[in-house]
Amino acid sequence: MKILFIKLIRTIWKTKGQFLAMVSIVTIGISIYIAITTGFYNLRHSRDIFYQENNFADYYFQVIKAPEKITNKIEALPEVQKVSGRIQQDVPVIKNDKKRGTARLTSYNLPIDKAVNRIQLLNGRFFDENPLSGDIEVMIDPQHLSANNLSMFDKITIIADEKQVPLTIVGTATGPEFTYLIKDAATLVPDPQKFGVIMIPTIQAQKILKMDGQINQIIVKFKPGIDQEKAAQKIEKILEPYGNLASFPREQQLSHAALQGELDGLLTTSRFLPVLFLLVAAAAQFVLIRRMVQNQQTEIGILKALGYSGRSLIIHFTGYALLVSVVGIIAGIILGLIFASAISDLYAQFFNLPAAIGGINVKTIIYSIILSLSTGIIAGISATLSIVKINPAESMRLKPPVVRSHSLLEKWPWLWQKIDTSWRMGLRTVNRNRIRSTITFAGVVISVALLVISMFMNDSIDYMLDQHFNQEVNYDFMVRFSNPVKNSELGILYDIKGVNKVEPLLEIPVKIRYKDKRENALIIGLIPTSGMQFPVQKNGHKLSIPEEGILLNEQTAKKLNVTVGDVITVEPLINKTKSKTRELKIMGINHQLMGGNSFVSLKQANQLLNEANTANGAMLKADRGKFSLIEKELSNITGISSISSRQSERDNFMSMLDSLIYFIGIMLTFAIILGFAIIYNSSILSFNERRREFASLQAMGFFKRDISNLLLKETVLEAAPGIILGLPAGYIMAHSYVKSVSTDLYSMPVVISPLTYFLAALGGIIFVLIGHYWGIRRLKDLNPHEVLKNID
Amino acid sequence: MKNTLLDIVNISKVYRMGEITVEALQNISLKIYEKEIIVILGPSGSGKSTLLNIIGGMDKPTSGQVYFYDQDLTKLNDQGLTRYRRKEIGFVFQFYNLIADLTALENVELAADLVENPLSSIEALKKVGLDQRKTHFPSQMSGGEQQRVAIARAIVKKPRLLLCDEPTGALDLETGKKVLSLLRKINEELQTTIVIVTHNSAISFMAHRIVRMGSGKIIEIKENQNPVLPERIEW
Numbered sequence A: 001m002k003i004l005f006i007k008l009i010r011t012i013w014k015t016k017g018q019f020l021a022m023v024s025i026v027t028i029g030i031s032i033y034i035a036i037t038t039g040f041y042n043l044r045h046s047r048d049i050f051y052q053e054n055n056f057a058d059y060y061f062q063v064i065k066a067p068e069k070i071t072n073k074i075e076a077l078p079e080v081q082k083v084s085g086r087i088q089q090d091v092p093v094i095k096n097d098k099k100r101g102t103a104r105l106t107s108y109n110l111p112i113d114k115a116v117n118r119i120q121l122l123n124g125r126f127f128d129e130n131p132l133s134g135d136i137e138v139m140i141d142p143q144h145l146s147a148n149n150l151s152m153f154d155k156i157t158i159i160a161d162e163k164q165v166p167l168t169i170v171g172t173a174t175g176p177e178f179t180y181l182i183k184d185a186a187t188l189v190p191d192p193q194k195f196g197v198i199m200i201p202t203i204q205a206q207k208i209l210k211m212d213g214q215i216n217q218i219i220v221k222f223k224p225g226i227d228q229e230k231a232a233q234k235i236e237k238i239l240e241p242y243g244n245l246a247s248f249p250r251e252q253q254l255s256h257a258a259l260q261g262e263l264d265g266l267l268t269t270s271r272f273l274p275v276l277f278l279l280v281a282a283a284a285q286f287v288l289i290r291r292m293v294q295n296q297q298t299e300i301g302i303l304k305a306l307g308y309s310g311r312s313l314i315i316h317f318t319g320y321a322l323l324v325s326v327v328g329i330i331a332g333i334i335l336g337l338i339f340a341s342a343i344s345d346l347y348a349q350f351f352n353l354p355a356a357i358g359g360i361n362v363k364t365i366i367y368s369i370i371l372s373l374s375t376g377i378i379a380g381i382s383a384t385l386s387i388v389k390i391n392p393a394e395s396m397r398l399k400p401p402v403v404r405s406h407s408l409l410e411k412w413p414w415l416w417q418k419i420d421t422s423w424r425m426g427l428r429t430v431n432r433n434r435i436r437s438t439i440t441f442a443g444v445v446i447s448v449a450l451l452v453i454s455m456f457m458n459d460s461i462d463y464m465l466d467q468h469f470n471q472e473v474n475y476d477f478m479v480r481f482s483n484p485v486k487n488s489e490l491g492i493l494y495d496i497k498g499v500n501k502v503e504p505l506l507e508i509p510v511k512i513r514y515k516d517k518r519e520n521a522l523i524i525g526l527i528p529t530s531g532m533q534f535p536v537q538k539n540g541h542k543l544s545i546p547e548e549g550i551l552l553n554e555q556t557a558k559k560l561n562v563t564v565g566d567v568i569t570v571e572p573l574i575n576k577t578k579s580k581t582r583e584l585k586i587m588g589i590n591h592q593l594m595g596g597n598s599f600v601s602l603k604q605a606n607q608l609l610n611e612a613n614t615a616n617g618a619m620l621k622a623d624r625g626k627f628s629l630i631e632k633e634l635s636n637i638t639g640i641s642s643i644s645s646r647q648s649e650r651d652n653f654m655s656m657l658d659s660l661i662y663f664i665g666i667m668l669t670f671a672i673i674l675g676f677a678i679i680y681n682s683s684i685l686s687f688n689e690r691r692r693e694f695a696s697l698q699a700m701g702f703f704k705r706d707i708s709n710l711l712l713k714e715t716v717l718e719a720a721p722g723i724i725l726g727l728p729a730g731y732i733m734a735h736s737y738v739k740s741v742s743t744d745l746y747s748m749p750v751v752i753s754p755l756t757y758f759l760a761a762l763g764g765i766i767f768v769l770i771g772h773y774w775g776i777r778r779l780k781d782l783n784p785h786e787v788l789k790n791i792d
Numbered sequence B: 001m002k003n004t005l006l007d008i009v010n011i012s013k014v015y016r017m018g019e020i021t022v023e024a025l026q027n028i029s030l031k032i033y034e035k036e037i038i039v040i041l042g043p044s045g046s047g048k049s050t051l052l053n054i055i056g057g058m059d060k061p062t063s064g065q066v067y068f069y070d071q072d073l074t075k076l077n078d079q080g081l082t083r084y085r086r087k088e089i090g091f092v093f094q095f096y097n098l099i100a101d102l103t104a105l106e107n108v109e110l111a112a113d114l115v116e117n118p119l120s121s122i123e124a125l126k127k128v129g130l131d132q133r134k135t136h137f138p139s140q141m142s143g144g145e146q147q148r149v150a151i152a153r154a155i156v157k158k159p160r161l162l163l164c165d166e167p168t169g170a171l172d173l174e175t176g177k178k179v180l181s182l183l184r185k186i187n188e189e190l191q192t193t194i195v196i197v198t199h200n201s202a203i204s205f206m207a208h209r210i211v212r213m214g215s216g217k218i219i220e221i222k223e224n225q226n227p228v229l230p231e232r233i234e235w
Helices: A002-014 A018-054 A069-073 A142-147 A203-206 A227-240 A254-297 A299-305 A310-350 A364-389 A421-431 A432-472 A487-494 A554-560 A602-609 A624-635 A646-656 A657-690 A692-699 A704-741 A753-776 A777-781 A784-788 B049-053 B076-087 B106-110 B122-125 B143-155 B171-190 B200-207
Strands: A059-067 A080-085 A087-094 A101-109 A120-124 A137-140 A155-160 A163-174 A196-203 A215-223 A246-249 A477-486 A499-514 A517-524 A550-555 A567-570 A582-589 A598-601 A614-622 A642-644 B006-018 B021-031 B037-041 B063-068 B089-092 B161-165 B195-198 B207-214 B215-225
Touching: A002 A310, A018 A254, A018 A310, A018 A364, A069 A080, A069 A215, A069 A227, A080 A101, A087 A215, A087 A642, A101 A155, A101 A203, A101 A582, A101 A642, A137 A142, A142 A163, A142 A196, A163 A196, A196 A203, A215 A227, A215 A646, A215 B089, A215 B122, A227 A246, A246 A499, A246 A517, A254 A299, A254 A364, A254 A432, A254 A657, A254 A704, A299 A310, A310 A364, A421 A432, A421 A704, A421 B106, A432 A646, A432 A657, A432 A704, A432 A753, A477 A487, A477 A499, A477 A624, A487 A499, A487 A614, A517 A554, A517 A602, A550 A554, A550 A567, A554 A582, A582 A598, A582 A602, A598 A602, A614 A624, A624 A642, A624 B143, A642 A646, A646 A657, A657 A692, A657 A704, A657 A753, A657 A777, A692 A704, A692 A784, A692 B089, A692 B106, A704 A753, A704 A777, A753 A777, A777 B161, B006 B049, B006 B089, B021 B049, B021 B195, B021 B215, B037 B049, B037 B161, B037 B171, B037 B200, B049 B195, B076 B089, B089 B143, B106 B122, B106 B143, B122 B143, B122 B171, B143 B171, B161 B171, B171 B195, B171 B200, B195 B200
Parallel strands: A101 A196, A137 A163, A517 A598, A550 A582, B037 B195, B037 B207, B089 B161, B161 B195
Antiparallel strands: A059 A215, A059 A246, A080 A215, A087 A101, A087 A155, A120 A163, A137 A196, A155 A163, A477 A614, A477 A642, A499 A517, A499 A567, A499 A614, A550 A598, A567 A582, B006 B021, B006 B063, B207 B215
């Protein structure tokens, strides 16, 4: 047995190139598995601890105003475990640079311990509800603090009830609902400079917002195992008299949805990518070991004649695959843990999770070992079973030429005759080695598909950016007012130097009902001739805004199960005293990549609020060079609650994409290694088993480049269809990936540019050529007189 | 007056195998004339295959010159030697070495494609009597048939020199004789010079000249005034 092991080690040394190629595929598969799965478990674990420690709410109820005591009534319900009432409202912030930002003012009662959505202090100290200094003490989220260069005991000024109110920062804190801080579903990435959370004592919030003894949000934690929807309906009934504006479960809470989306994506990737790599590795090992058994028939016969059992020889050859797995596992674990810590670091930056996110997941490592060893063993044993059948006496005799047959194409002689002899050789080789050719083909398909997938996200994001920032919106600034204004008052905006065009806008949060279904939505009223915002269809075509009726957002339409022509009931959630519930006919379905707004005409929007010619926002078009000045001027207007600039939103988005480059780079590298390894293995096998044939061609007068071309043709026959099919396969894989990670709030279009297809195909051609020429590099040592040596 | 096709002048070949040097050929000189059949006889290890390799442009001597007409083969690089093999040499091997993935006709065509003015491939197959089996693969043919395809493949290029390395070594007597008759026929009809390397002395009866080798040296060169028809040879 020891001798057999020595033989195994020598075989590996002799085929070290192939051995390493297969090890690299296993290494990649295992390292991806470990990195992503560890990332997944760490992120989920850290999230779960954070949620649990801080009583993350199951359900959110938004009302106009309700007495604080209402929480007692809700807490009395049998389904409810815990309730907190609080004030949460977005308010304008005047920043140090005099520009506007938005703060989500969120109130808490002390002691905080029992609160739902409790917060954790990160730095400084908790606020004092009534400090002797008379200041209003607050905590803010750490991102907002550092993005705006603020420090402890600095003051920040908010505008509340049309007055500037200075607040003193005494600490930074975070909570389970603030892990990924975005303002609304239309904002995909955080902008900590312009948006932050201010945590304030409830009593102070009530004072500055003139809401004494009142709250506007109830957050609930249910007992485990109850029907949450039913319980929510009971609570809604209790809140009915107080203007129940909106209610939504945890799944629709923005930061939770973002975190969950990331987790889902990780899980999909962790299941799908490593399996692909391990399958390819197993297939490549199967082919190589089967070929080794075929080539070493005589040796196997001799060993059997000496008395080695078939089983011990199967173990010997399977040992090759096993060693590939073992070396692959070791390298994969090391690489995987390095990647895992990088991923965990990235998440620690990306999400505000205070619990330590690092750590090694032993279960993952054990799984990866089992996964890789079992694929290796299966590949090895299935490739070596034929050993049992080898007859020692027969195997030592001279073998007749391997049986060849006509390929399918030869049934059409008119076609076959037109094919050059060297191509015929290639076609027959492919036909003869069907299993190997299929595996090579499949390996190329997978590699090229991975190349497409690596690059498609970039295309999709480019498309989203272009669609949103160039097609759907055309304004330079959008401002929102604290209170609705008459259209005629918008003139003040024209007076700002550099502003060329101003259009009114009326945004109304509404509740839409259709039959027994209901959905919260945001309706935007625009002038029908708007040149600032354009609702579009799914195919990108612009929709015109109807004078009457509504262009309903696709997501909302899907949830309500309605279509064009249906009539929905729209209940505005602002100005409750004056506004009217109306029936609106759906005139079209609009598609939005970011956010889920529906559109009506400005007139229709005014009718909903029972107003005429009012607006609560405006869109501005301005001279490019004067953006900064205009933003400052706008910030000086007290009636303006928020200012958003298309340019800075876009820039912020772009800056978040930097890390994508690393992801793309790593994926591309992996895809190319996979493709290279597969082609290299197939080429070297093809070359080695036919050395003699090629030597005789050389004796006949073939140049080495002729033989090289001959081999290339074979590779092309296997690889070219693989490259071609890899492109649509990439498209399909991208679709299924996106489908698996899409949520109500986030969905990504699958857009793959012709350039990506071109680059993926080019990448495919490059790895095929490199793998091929590396595989047949021994051709230069081929000697024509090898052919004269006796056949062994 | 016979024209010299190949002039081998005082060549030696030394192989270095690890720490041992093997003198495969020692100061060999030999002229090969146009249109003759020459048999090189010798036991294994006598250097005959090394000599054939050098004649065929597959190997170079360590010292000495080999002239093909005026051209010194020892001065040619790899490319030059390949061109020489392509244009001037036909090879017939002991184990045929047909391309397993090509049919009989395609194996011949493969060689025909290498030169500018070859025989017609089907003509070549006809000459070896296998035109009826042109669509068969090597695995579907007997050893003798495979060897005949190999001869067709060698002569389709119209080489001036046909080199045969133990052409009957893997064949039974009757089949072997058929192959030798075919070689003789080719020599007569196409005027091709044929060098046969073998350890089977019976074959030498069909040759015009016989070269006997042993231990890397030429022991004797004998003219055969009355070559025997291969059909009459027995061994």
